[in-house]
Amino acid sequence: MSRVLIVDDEASICWAFGEYLGDLGHDVAVASSAEEGLDAARSGPFDAVVLDVRLPGMDGLTAMPAFRERIGDAPIIVITAFGSLDTAVRAMEAGAFDYLVKPFDLDEAGAVVRRALESAEPGRKGRAKDDEGPARTGLVGSSxxxxxxxxxxxxxxxxxxxxxxxxxxxxxxxxxxxxxxxxxxxxxxxxxxxxxxxxxxxxxxxxxxxxxxxxxxxxxxxxxxxxxxxxxxxxxxxxxxxxxxxxxxxxxxxxxxxxxxxxxxxxxxxxxxxxxxxxxxxxxxxxxxxxxxxxxxxxxxxxxxxIPPLRDRPEDIPELARHFIALADPSRGRAADLRPDTLAELRRRPWTGNVRELRNAIERAVILARGCPILPEHLPPAAASLAPESAGVDGLDPAIARWTEAALAALPDPDAEGADSLYDRFLAQVEPPMLRAVLRRESGNKALAAQRIGIHRGTLRQKLRRYGME
Ligand SMILES: Nc1ncnc2c1ncn2[C@@H]1O[C@H](COP(=O)(O)OP(=O)(O)OP(=O)(O)O)[C@@H](O)[C@H]1O
Ligand SMILES: [Mg+2]
The missing domain is CATH 3.40.50.300 (P-loop containing nucleotide triphosphate hydrolases)
Structure with a gap:
């Protein structure tokens, strides 16, 4: 028989899951808040804790370290709401054994508790391996x-x-x-x-x-x-x-x-x-x-x-930035410092390369900052990207900027039949001269030309056909 503590403010969950675990022969205690749960944990040892994240008062994630202090190595299983895998991921990173997503089925939840208790048996100590149980997703963002x-x-x-x-x-x-x-x-x-x-x-x-x-x-x-x-x-x-x-x-x-x-x-x-x-x-x-x-x-x-581009969900930027800082430099910890001016600069940028660009920028900044707070100047220069508030075309070659401005002004109705997108018309302006130059340089060898500019041979052939350059 094991002692299991369930901390959830939903009485129905405490009751149903408590009954279920009780039928399996476990000794179950319930608490409706983190504070109450911590009190219970102080009064006696538990073999596992099932902890809801969303609680009145202190939330489950914040309470995890305090539970750790009281229950030692005993496994913590976290309950998260449907659609907030990010919380689950954070809980796993903070040392949770596993997570349950509400609404969960009792058999599934029981199986998770059983695995948690087995893992804590003498000789099997430690967290579940990454390849066991519901896996972590690594996806961050709560927009x-x-x-x-x-x-x-x-x-x-x-x-x-x-x-x-x-x-x-x-x-x-x-x-x-x-x-x-x-x-x-x-x-x-x-x-x-x-x-x-x-x-x-x-x-x-x-x-x-x-x-x-x-x-x-x-x-x-x-x-x-x-x-x-x-x-x-x-x-x-x-x-x-x-x-x-x-x-x-x-x-x-x-x-x-x-x-x-x-x-x-x-x-x-x-x-x-x-x-x-x-x-x-x-x-x-x-x-x-x-x-x-x-x-x-x-x-x-x-x-x-x-998946929408990062510029359409700027709320995710701080969380992603902290995540990548912690990945790049674990010694900075989870609550990685982000100065307001650095954060403002991160939010200001258009991130045309999306999360990958943000990740690269942060990795570079972490190296440059050498353990000190990350400053805006540690970020890569922003000149080359289009700042959204400038409506446009800063940092472009002036000829292309003029063309882009004219094209933007004459933008057709996006629903019009057969209207080429601005992007396609832009490409039709810049691609043919570039392709011609590369082909000339590679003496007409398409395979080499494609390799040189980093596109697939088939893609090059399609482009040449599109522009009548074959
Ligand atoms: N929501 C996210 N949370 C954490 N990391 C993310 C997130 N989105 C993207 N990343 C990271 O950004 C980088 C790019 O992601 P990924 O390779 O999945 O992009 P992609 O859409 O497949 O790009 P491409 O079309 O260029 O192949 C990876 O390092 C990935 O881990
Ligand atoms: Mg990809």
Missing amino acids: PPMQALFKQIALVAPTDVPVLITGESGTGKELVARAIHQNGPRGARTFLPVCLAALSPGLVEGELFGHVRGSFTGASQDRKGLLELAAGGTVLLDEIGDVPLGMQVKLLRAIEHREVTPVGDARPRGIDVRFLAATNRPLHRLMADNQFREDLYFRLSVFPIH
């Missing part, structure tokens, strides 16, 4: 869009449906994919991100589906493809917008029928993977240009998740 995102993740993670994750570069698409994987039934198995844009068109099929011996020169033995190797796990089809059309048909078949045919083989083989896909390209535009298949789009977008 309304992030709350909505956490809700979507919680909804879709337990299922096996494909999820299409869209958002600008650096918004956290891969992190969201991991969170879906980790919080689902396949969480303990492989998570395999495959960057489809990085695989050359000639190799992508063999990489994904495998090949049989003799199927091409150099194929001296059978080789399993990535989709087969990830058996039981999750595959993230990253940069799905960059997959050549021919390959799209084959991917659709793999997703729909859960089978692949290795190159050179006639028989399809079953695969057991969950498919997630991510892209920062506007798939509906690619569809309109016949560069992306509708059937694949509809198959993938059963459950679409869009």
